[in-house]
Amino acid sequence: MKQLQGDESVQSFIFRVLMLNGESDFAGVLNRMGEWRAFPFVATMHSHLFRHYDPEYLLSVLQRSAIANPVAGMFSNPLSHFELVPTVFRNGVENYSQQTQNNFLKVNFCVDCIADDLKNCGFGFFRAEWLNQKYCHHHKKALFNLTGKSQSVAASNIQKALRGEIPTKCEQYDCYGDQTSLGTDVVENDVKFAPCLQKRLLHWLRKNCMQLEGETNDTERITSILMKKTGMYAQVDEVQLENVCNIVKDNHPNVFKAFVNEQSEEIYTSFKLDSHLFKNKLKVIKERNCSICKLHREGYQCSESKIISVAMKETNYKLLHENPCDYYLTNKRPYWNDYPLGGSNAIKDEVWSVFNKIKEVN
Numbered sequence: 001m002k003q004l005q006g007d008e009s010v011q012s013f014i015f016r017v018l019m020l021n022g023e024s025d026f027a028g029v030l031n032r033m034g035e036w037r038a039f040p041f042v043a044t045m046h047s048h049l050f051r052h053y054d055p056e057y058l059l060s061v062l063q064r065s066a067i068a069n070p071v072a073g074m075f076s077n078p079l080s081h082f083e084l085v086p087t088v089f090r091n092g093v094e095n096y097s098q099q100t101q102n103n104f105l106k107v108n109f110c111v112d113c114i115a116d117d118l119k120n121c122g123f124g125f126f127r128a129e130w131l132n133q134k135y136c137h138h139h140k141k142a143l144f145n146l147t148g149k150s151q152s153v154a155a156s157n158i159q160k161a162l163r164g165e166i167p168t169k170c171e172q173y174d175c176y177g178d179q180t181s182l183g184t185d186v187v188e189n190d191v192k193f194a195p196c197l198q199k200r201l202l203h204w205l206r207k208n209c210m211q212l213e214g215e216t217n218d219t220e221r222i223t224s225i226l227m228k229k230t231g232m233y234a235q236v237d238e239v240q241l242e243n244v245c246n247i248v249k250d251n252h253p254n255v256f257k258a259f260v261n262e263q264s265e266e267i268y269t270s271f272k273l274d275s276h277l278f279k280n281k282l283k284v285i286k287e288r289n290c291s292i293c294k295l296h297r298e299g300y301q302c303s304e305s306k307i308i309s310v311a312m313k314e315t316n317y318k319l320l321h322e323n324p325c326d327y328y329l330t331n332k333r334p335y336w337n338d339y340p341l342g343g344s345n346a347i348k349d350e351v352w353s354v355f356n357k358i359k360e361v362n
């Protein structure tokens with residue numbers, strides 16, 4: 001008997017599953033004051049209760065609660081947001097930073113919505129939109145708030161609210177049609193560029209950008225990022241490279257697109273949770289000489305080890321820290337941050353030769 005709701009918050013979902021299984025420890029969803037945790041977690045001892053839910057469903061519950069949306073930035077890891085699924089539902093609190101743990105949200109609800117849900121689906125639940133709202137747009141009335149008590153009082157009040165009651169000492173907000181911003185800027189899931197493509201892009205931009213005509217301002221901005229005053233190439237970090245790309249994209253969308261299409265192809269890269277593969281697109285270097293991208297194609301990032309596990313029978317595969325793709329996935333920051341782009345820091349030949357050997361074996 002799975003009770004799934006298309007607009008339930010993750011806090012409500014975890015609370016209900018624990019409650020339906022007779023658990024009474026709600027510390028993973030409520031703080032000591034009885035507020036929702038903005039980043040809730042399931043204690044390791046309860047994680048088995050969530051294992052039979054479809055991982056894609058768990059991801060969608062998180063995303064509608066403003067957790068686990070794709071990370072912004074054209075070079076960011078296209079798989080990192082999938083990690084939130086095991087972080088929330090498997091690994092317990094130790095995966096969160098202290099700062100993240102200290103984000104809380106009011107426990108708000110519309111008593112009429114819950115009454116409707118009890119009538120229509122036989123059970124009540126807290127909607128994701130109430131996490132950041134004080135007003136119900138369906139019923140045109142202010143929400144109730146049951147925050148500000150202890151965790152155990154909140155837990156029993158939440159159970160009352162789920163039964164359609166208004167717990168005593170609940171306050172109704174004093175607002176009319178409040179349009180509180182949801183604060184859930186959805187990051188567009190645009191296709192990311194693999195770290196190995198950054199170098200290609202930078203070379204191309206250095207060679208061609210001076211010839212690309214555009215607003216004088218833009219040309220100057222590009223030059224100031226890519227060149228030193230002495231006329232030498234400047235070292236460029238990921239953010240600067242993205243800025244330059246965006247300027248070129250705006251001024252010469254077709255030229256930029258043509259270069260990207262010529263140099264790269266889109267593949268699916270995967271994040272593995274149990275037997276499920278979460279997939280996302282990634283632009284990688286087209287030619288076969290990026291063996292790393294080949295491994296991305298045929299392997300996956302794993303929720304257990306957090307490194308790329310290679311699905312193909314690859315016993316020779318070694319994690320190389322000089323390798324930009326792997327560096328990103330294991331260190332959570334771009335290779336170029338630690339080894340800035342520049343002539344002497346180009347990828348070493350012996351690194352490529354190792355991967356070319358692997359290619360030959362296959």
Ligand SMILES: [Zn+2]
Binds near residue numbers: 113136137
């Ligand atoms: Zn309502």
Ligand SMILES: [Zn+2]
Binds near residue numbers: 285
């Ligand atoms: Zn690559």
